[in-house]
Amino acid sequence: MTAFVSFILTALRLSTPLSYAALGGYCSERSGTINIALEGMMLMGSFTAAVVAQKTHCAAYGVLAGIGGGMALAALHGFLCITLRSDQIISGMAVNFLAMGLPPVISKALYDMSGGTPMLQTSERVASWFGVSPLVAGAFVAAALLIFIHRSSRLGQYLRFAGEHPDALQSQGVSVRRVRWLGVLLAGVLCGLAGSYLSIDHGGGFARNMTAGRGYIALAALIIGCWTPHGALIAALAFGLIDASQILLQGTTLPFGLFGGQTVPVQWIQMLPYIATLAILAGAAGGKTSRRFRARPPKALGTPF
Amino acid sequence: FTGLGIALLARGSIPGLVFAALLFGALHKGALDLDLETEKVTRDLSAVIQALILVALAAQPAIAGAFDRVAARFAKKKERA
16 A cells, blocks of 8 residues: 555656646747747756755755746747747757756856755755645646636636737737736746756756756647646646656566566666657647547747737 | 757758758867866856857847848938938
């Protein structure tokens, strides 16, 4: 029984950064800005969170700094996409490259090593509710908030209109640019939270390229979830489950004595989350699936206003 | 990922692809030399420079538009004078 509980807890912990990032992707993409830079914002958030938490020895400041780091990169992405109206994919890739390069440069200048120093007790081990950190619960709170905004609030309608039909929103007198800026900055906040969870809470510091493609998996989760907050949350949880089962499966022998009962090579099992991503994406976004589940992007996604 | 940046910089032209690849290769090699020569600056600075190149690429339509507007303003001044 306890093994099952620990499995579920591991799945929750692994899915938390994905949930935050996928919700951030929802905020940005629903309002019309393609956001490939989830990965970069998460990485910058985790770096700033690690640095500030290490300097101030306080985890709360680290989380705030993580949010700030994510928002800074989101501001750059928003400036390029919304104000300058440039190609949103190029802008996203530029932000990703910046986040891959800038943290090691800064950490070399500060600490003379390629990564933040590991922190001892500044990590948020506020173990409430059976050893689950508050940030994990915060992911669900954020999801509930966004589901409410998406369904039954004027802000949610503005966000959806900015992504589907910005001309209608403009004729109502609402500044579409401001709504899109809000979406992108919210994405920065949420991805910064994801990154700070990754470096302060889940891990003991910042490592180079710590996010390891999680931002892209969060993007896939968003697409599988049909660009809705509840869909993105469920997809992120599913990916967390797959990740947790990948950790569980490592080292187990093949059943039925296949290949003489040897253990599966670790790398094959580590491939599982990414293969699952490909399979689910191919099924969800493809043409053969039923009409209700076909993932359709917001109509004005990617067209600058 | 670097290949993606090169492809975005080339924007569909094959000679441009060759030059972009040469540029990124020069950046990469220079960054490795940076690792050897200096103490404080690592090779990741090349990633930052690549990012700046992509940012400039992304901002290029806007900058071109700004140039056009400035040129139009000069043309108007000439007409009046």
